[in-house]
Amino acid sequence: MSDATPDLSAYLGGDRGPYRSWDAVNRPMIRHWCEALGDDNPIYHDADAARAAGFDGIVAPPTMLQAWTMRGYREARPPGSDTSDPFEVLVALEELGYPAVVAVNCEQEYTQYVGEGDTLYHRSTIESISEQKSTALGVGFFVTELSTYYNQRDEVVGTMRFRVFKFAPHARDEAAAPVEAGSAPPAVRRMRPVRNEDTRFFWEGVEAGELRVQRCGGCQTLRHPPSSACPHCQSLEWTPQRVSGRGTVYSFVTMHYPEIPPFDYPNLIALVELEEGTRLVSNLVGVSRHDVRIGMPVQVEFAEVEPGFQLHQFRPLEGC
Amino acid sequence: MSKQGQGDHFLRDKAAIVGVGATEFSKQSGRTEIQLGVEAILAALADAGIDPVEVDGMATYTMDNNPEIELHRLIGGRALRFFSRAHYGGGAACAPVMHAAMAVATGVADVVVVYRAMNERSGFRFGQGGLLTEDPNAFETVDFGWYFPHGLMTPASWIAMFAQRYLHETDATTEDFGRVAVGGRDFASTNPKAWFYQQPITLEEHQAARWIAEPLRLLDCCQESDGAVAMVITSAERAKDLKRPPVLVRGASQGAADDQRMMTSFYRKSLTGLPEMGEVARNLYAMSGLGPADMQAAVLYDHFSPFVLPQLEEFGFAERGKACDFLREGHHLRGGKLPVNPHGGQLGEAYIHGLNGVAEAVRQVRGEAANQVAGLEHILVTAGTGVPTSGLILGGAS
Structure with a gap:
């Protein structure tokens, strides 16, 4: 790896394609997929069920999007395809001394269903190349390919953003921590909240699957974040109060960039107003960032986000 | 002293900014922050025509890495009898000038240097989610524990939480954030010192820019910069004998209010105002005897474009919730009734934590700014938003 950081701007963007599919959307491939994944949805194998659901005929599971235009075992593309490598930048990085690769992220958007007989193709662009980054694995670049999928009417049926980290692995003495044979490389961890006399009760509650706030011993006002004293009556006495965990979204943010490890991106974070009146920041799960609405009712749950680290998060209530 | 006094406030017009200096603004200064500081301070003293040996006071931000004593030693200072630092990041941008003004007005110091020197692009970058201190006993580290484990760990993300609510409660859209950015970049395009000199943007380009912390896009976020700015403050009396036209401190205030936190005041009844800035506005207008x-x-702190809207409202340039109309009518643009950030702002010129905005205000009062506002008598400058903050009203001697 050279000392100077390579200039990869020439590889950004571009518009490659079409990358055509070997086969039209077909029943056998759909049947294999559903069998492998255990998906019994009848719209994928029963034409009557599909028509009853409003389709013209059998449709394919949207998650097969990438499969239709993959090169196949012999890595060849069908006639009429662009023959250039959409990931040319990775070949260049290999030659510059970044030999390793790991896939880090795949985000697909499904615009419309594809049905039996549709012939698909996709076009590709390099949407982003990060600056040189150093992670636990090594030093390299995050490259994101944006593929847009079309049907035979040139309508967009979906998109995929596929991100890889192309890197030079750390030399053993440069590694962030010693790696034992057979163990996973050390990973960046989420910050662990500091527990002191004022905050310990909250995190012990989270470990026990309870959401808690402070209740002032003087004027009974609830407060969060926790503090040593009551701002209203200055009492230094307080007790932990369990709260219901029901609230509404008061505001929210979707984190896109920078992609600070170890979070998955985009990362949806809300300011939740609990029904008891206090607010707290937490992650939203079970909802797309496009569907979040201020005021939507949510309910707390607890998840082990990292080994040994339980955290609260909120999920929209059904039917909202 | 009356609260709404017309000019009988003790501090009004007692102090003047008599020199200003700066390094170039870059992404890689190639030298230490100490050196940047020395260069800017010596330039400011040369601008003022004051020998460095006379500097007996220094004021800066808590976040500045350069010790007062080291800079004072290197510029050839003899002794210091006043030094102070203001906290809360960019919220401190105007406060050191206020502290310097108080020092010279009371006679505890005669020549005070205000400075900020940082390699915030080539050195420690504020937007990468790191913490300045890992000390578990530090209140601020404990406080970040409510946000970092969920990934809310950059300044853009904290502002975004307010911005989303502001969009919900007003008629503003992200296009109005874009109008702030477009205006700043237009001014920067004709400022030779600006990083984005000759590089204006359009609203379409703003709307097409990538998301950073939705609803903030890349072009809503200020630059990262290496550079330094310094200025020299003396009493208004002393300023009369110096070579540059004095720039009087007519109003100065710091401000914190209403369940104030550092960047995360999420627990207020309403998230759409900036009560700490409202506190500053009341005090600036009362001290100076002036109004909007x-x-x-106006130099309005623009680390992120969305907070320019509530600032317009807190200072009375627009009614509550109506800053979007002010922007849609273009009043903030070149030739408008209130040009905002005529140097290009931190979006367009550079991000020297707000002190480059104070320097622009000084140039505007002197009549020597790159985008000079014709007939300017008074200019407002604000410091960081989302944090405890500060502000100044500057004007010329009549």
């Missing part, structure tokens, strides 16, 4: 109609331009 007396300002011909």
